[in-house]
Amino acid sequence: MSTAAPPAEPQPTEPTEGPDERLVHRSLARRLMGRPELGAVVGAIAVFLFFSFAADTFLQADSLSTVLYASSTIGIMAVPVALLMIGGEFDLSAGVMVVSSALISSMFSYQMTANTWVGVGVSLLVTLAIGVFNGFLLTRTKLPSFIITLGTFFMLTGLNLGFTKLISGTVSTKSIADMEGFESARVLFASHLTIGGVDIQVTILWWIALIALATWILLRTRVGNWIFAVGGNADAARAVGVPVTKTKIGLYMGVAFAAWISGQHLLFSYDAIQSGDGVGNEFLYIIAAAVGGCLMTGGYGSAIGAAVGAFIFGMTSKGIVYAQWNPDWYKFFLGAMLLLATLLNAWVRKRAEASK
Amino acid sequence: MSTATESDPRTEAGTPLVELSDVSKYYGNVKALEGVSLEVHAGEISCVLGDNGAGKSTLIKIIAGLHQHDAGSFTIEGEEARLSSPREALDRGIATVYQDLAVVPLMPVWRNFFLGSEPTKGFGPFKHLDARAMRETTRSELLRMGIDLRDVDQPIGTLSGGERQCVAIARAVYFGAKVLVLDEPTAALGVKQSGVVLKYVAAARDAGLGVVLITHNPHHAYLVGDRFVLLKRGTMAGSHLKSEIALEELTRQMAGGSELEQLSHELERAQGPEHLGGHPMH
Numbered sequence: 075m076s077t078a079a080p081p082a083e084p085q086p087t088e089p090t091e092g093p094d095e096r097l098v099h100r101s102l103a104r105r106l107m108g109r110p111e112l113g114a115v116v117g118a119i120a121v122f123l124f125f126s127f128a129a130d131t132f133l134q135a136d137s138l139s140t141v142l143y144a145s146s147t148i149g150i151m152a153v154p155v156a157l158l159m160i161g162g163e164f165d166l167s168a169g170v171m172v173v174s175s176a177l178i179s180s181m182f183s184y185q186m187t188a189n190t191w192v193g194v195g196v197s198l199l200v201t202l203a204i205g206v207f208n209g210f211l212l213t214r215t216k217l218p219s220f221i222i223t224l225g226t227f228f229m230l231t232g233l234n235l236g237f238t239k240l241i242s243g244t245v246s247t248k249s250i251a252d253m254e255g256f257e258s259a260r261v262l263f264a265s266h267l268t269i270g271g272v273d274i275q276v277t278i279l280w281w282i283a284l285i286a287l288a289t290w291i292l293l294r295t296r297v298g299n300w301i302f303a304v305g306g307n308a309d310a311a312r313a314v315g316v317p318v319t320k321t322k323i324g325l326y327m328g329v330a331f332a333a334w335i336s337g338q339h340l341l342f343s344y345d346a347i348q349s350g351d352g353v354g355n356e357f358l359y360i361i362a363a364a365v366g367g368c369l370m371t372g373g374y375g376s377a378i379g380a381a382v383g384a385f386i387f388g389m390t391s392k393g394i395v396y397a398q399w400n401p402d403w404y405k406f407f408l409g410a411m412l413l414l415a416t417l418l419n420a421w422v423r424k425r426a427e428a429s430k
Numbered sequence: 431m432s433t434a435t436e437s438d439p440r441t442e443a444g445t446p447l448v449e450l451s452d453v454s455k456y457y458g459n460v461k462a463l464e465g466v467s468l469e470v471h472a473g474e475i476s477c478v479l480g481d482n483g484a485g486k487s488t489l490i491k492i493i494a495g496l497h498q499h500d501a502g503s504f505t506i507e508g509e510e511a512r513l514s515s516p517r518e519a520l521d522r523g524i525a526t527v528y529q530d531l532a533v534v535p536l537m538p539v540w541r542n543f544f545l546g547s548e549p550t551k552g553f554g555p556f557k558h559l560d561a562r563a564m565r566e567t568t569r570s571e572l573l574r575m576g577i578d579l580r581d582v583d584q585p586i587g588t589l590s591g592g593e594r595q596c597v598a599i600a601r602a603v604y605f606g607a608k609v610l611v612l613d614e615p616t617a618a619l620g621v622k623q624s625g626v627v628l629k630y631v632a633a634a635r636d637a638g639l640g641v642v643l644i645t646h647n648p649h650h651a652y653l654v655g656d657r658f659v660l661l662k663r664g665t666m667a668g669s670h671l672k673s674e675i676a677l678e679e680l681t682r683q684m685a686g687g688s689e690l691e692q693l694s695h696e697l698e699r700a701q702g703p704e705h706l707g708g709h710p711m712h
Binding site for chain 2: 174290294295296298299300302303306307311313314315316367373374
């Protein structure tokens, strides 16, 4: 942000009476345009309408529940990734971290013949430690997070494959379906409830809870203020006493926590894990966050926007199937959507700031 | 050289909030600052003037707690001090406003105003920002400083450079600073904007704060300053009360004093050259 002064604009020197009279000109539409989620919401409505017409079955309750499920699997990760991006950093290791978390849980329980809940607990600790490792390296070395997490991305990919082959002899883990505690853990991470005849996957509840928690933190707590500040101008934040290092490490731990939830879901919905999975998913999370209005440079964005971004991709990935098209086109759509949404967001923000 | 001595009636009024006497700072074998004295009193503005490389930033860093002095004494309200961090300086009532570090541009004004010291309400996991009070306080505190904002929810980056500087000053005043250190607050601003900022500097003074104003503009300094310290190449080139020095003299000293006179003589002697390059005049 340039500190050069714009040519002297008239300064309000005296407090005018009726201090808000200039606000009248900012209509509701203008204020909506100032929201980071706007681009994503407009996009979501467009995609929804599109598939409502293009696919006959899209509007059925069953289809919508499937769409929501697909959205939630991306969305659980997109929410903390959005917070991290608002804090000015990336995490390229987020995709494989999900699989790492599942592998740790599965292999620990299997090898130690322990209750699956023990594996779940160990997995939580180790996954959080990976998050701390990312954050600690970042704040210590002051290298760009792109490099640091690209490093952890490859290291985790290698460890996932290496350890799985070393321990189980194949690229996938042994089934833990018959182990103690499996059924109760499945209830928490991979069950589904029927509400009014509609199947609701438990991940949708996790997703909604995470959105609510993240939004609460961002907008209503001190930590939220710090997240915006470390992403917007870390030096200024440090100068007024914001704990920049702790905030960033905390954000990486948030991503790790969500990776743990995702990983346990993966494990308990299939009972065995392919160690090579997860690669490339980190981009889905980043795209969802960016479509949802998070600035790539940090300091701006919202958790709800990222959730809407995830919803767009849920609708598209399933909508293409319901419309009986070739699903190969999905990836093309991902890229095009990212470009369009980012352009729209940039344009909206420019208009919103000019209107003030 | 120093004319602001203990016998001066104005200094007898009370102990200075901050006093540097004969302070030196060395970076290895480089003398960054040598034998500099400065007094900051409540309700007064002490200006530090100097060209680039004169040692102004070193002086600020000592007062702001970023660096420690190597010789001389630094007292805060009469107590010998050696600050180890900006946080410690803040705790002792010294707030520093850096021109480029002041704010987070994309954040709303009210979030910037309270950044790092946000008030909360509620308990345990339900502890949350008192957003309503934050908005209202921001609005009323800025109004008190004479800044009438259209909307405290606008990103602070949409304000002009002068307004941003003023918000940073208002923030320091609100959080109970006794001494306000301003690093070149008018350097990047236009004439009108500078005037606005100087007005808030004066408002902070009238609120009873001691202000250290660092600048290389003698015109700005003379408008609001009570004391003037001139730095040149790390040493003190002059220290004056406003009553003892006129603007012309301050400007002359600031511009290089005798060096400038010599330059002017040289330029006079060089006047009326026989020719300017390849076209000799007949």
